[in-house]
Amino acid sequence: MSAFSIWHMQQPHRGSERSFRLGILTGWLDLVFPPVCVVCGKPVAIETGLAEWRPLLEERVRRHPDRAYDLLWLGGKPPQPGVSNFLCPHCLAILSFSGWISCPKCGGQVDDESPSPDGCDWCRRERFAFKGVVSLGPYAGPLGEVILRMKHPSGERLAHCMARLFCCERGEKLRELAIDCVVPIPLFARQRRRRRINSPEILAETIAKYLGVSLETTLLRRVRDTRPQRTLKPRERWKNVRDAFSVEVSIHDVWRSKLATFWHHAIIRQGPTADTSHDQDEHAKLTSAVRANRGPYHPRLRDRRVLLVDDVLTTGATCHAAAEALLRAGAREVFVAVLARGQGDDDSVAAAMPLHETEFRPW
Numbered sequence: 001m002s003a004f005s006i007w008h009m010q011q012p013h014r015g016s017e018r019s020f021r022l023g024i025l026t027g028w029l030d031l032v033f034p035p036v037c038v039v040c041g042k043p044v045a046i047e048t049g050l051a052e053w054r055p056l057l058e059e060r061v062r063r064h065p066d067r068a069y070d071l072l073w074l075g076g077k078p079p080q081p082g083v084s085n086f087l088c089p090h091c092l093a094i095l096s097f098s099g100w101i102s103c104p105k106c107g108g109q110v111d112d113e114s115p116s117p118d119g120c121d122w123c124r125r126e127r128f129a130f131k132g133v134v135s136l137g138p139y140a141g142p143l144g145e146v147i148l149r150m151k152h153p154s155g156e157r158l159a160h161c162m163a164r165l166f167c168c169e170r171g172e173k174l175r176e177l178a179i180d181c182v183v184p185i186p187l188f189a190r191q192r193r194r195r196r197i198n199s200p201e202i203l204a205e206t207i208a209k210y211l212g213v214s215l216e217t218t219l220l221r222r223v224r225d226t227r228p229q230r231t232l233k234p235r236e237r238w239k240n241v242r243d244a245f246s247v248e249v250s251i252h253d254v255w256r257s258k259l260a261t262f263w264h265h266a267i268i269r270q271g272p273t274a275d276t277s278h279d280q281d282e283h284a285k286l287t288s289a290v291r292a293n294r295g296p297y298h299p300r301l302r303d304r305r306v307l308l309v310d311d312v313l314t315t316g317a318t319c320h321a322a323a324e325a326l327l328r329a330g331a332r333e334v335f336v337a338v339l340a341r342g343q344g345d346d347d348s349v350a351a352a353m354p355l356h357e358t359e360f361r362p363w
Contacts, residue, residue, distance in 0.1 A: 037088040038161045052089045057082045071168040086161045097137035107133030107341040129323035130334045134173045136166050139312050139342035150199040159199045163206035177335050180304035182208040183216045188225040204309035234315050241321040247329035302330040314342035
């Protein structure tokens, strides 16, 4: 990517006129600083590399004309649907997973073109706190390698770009969920200071902007430092994250809820009713919860559909524990969005193949 594209990647879009001006400026800067692929580092040739783009675009755009292809271009509109200035044709082909069919309950790959909403053979007997999962692809090979790179401080730009690719490929499924807010899986404070980056939070930021909903980064908190899930067996993972998350309720949230209730009753001009007394009871419970340093109810979660964002889901233990905390705090339903779905007893990507050795497949 060019220097300007990196800056523009984190900027909000403010109308078509602004996008038009940014597109012109990006075009000029791309001549001085040619864009490079954020995955493999090779130059992204737009004009001179049409021979490489053509087989991918003809097959992909023809099969999936409804994709939000504007997300693949930073700084204005793409010169042709499906072209990207931060991913080369090779990396885009192997990381888009346009033909990926996943289980709506656990996000794992299935062979049936019409998977059952009750789950696949792996998850049918599982009782998750979340209602469904939207995944991009498998936690293996090139995608597994990319996710490992995202966990380092130098992987922030890569995480932003993968989030845009995720919204492009799975945007239709995300919009069908009718989400009210987006919540990332948090890191423990000590781990956050050591790692200096939380890739689920970067993914959640882009997804929230795409859906046009609020991003809640301070609601969910990891209350204890759990062991790395990849080092544990499946049963140990569930025990490791049990009661590891809680929802933060502050005094500010208490007064925000009080003012919202007061404004509601002022508009409809109703006197004290049973509903008012019920709201007052809820405020009393919320205040006592703050004093007790726990949060069974939160006004910003009450009766809302929440999208929980993580980078990988394997057994589902971490997302299940986080979803339980959100539901206890008043969320109506919790769905999960992940880049990769690991299927197996181990989270390792020992079999990951370098991107430059991966076969080119225009999905």
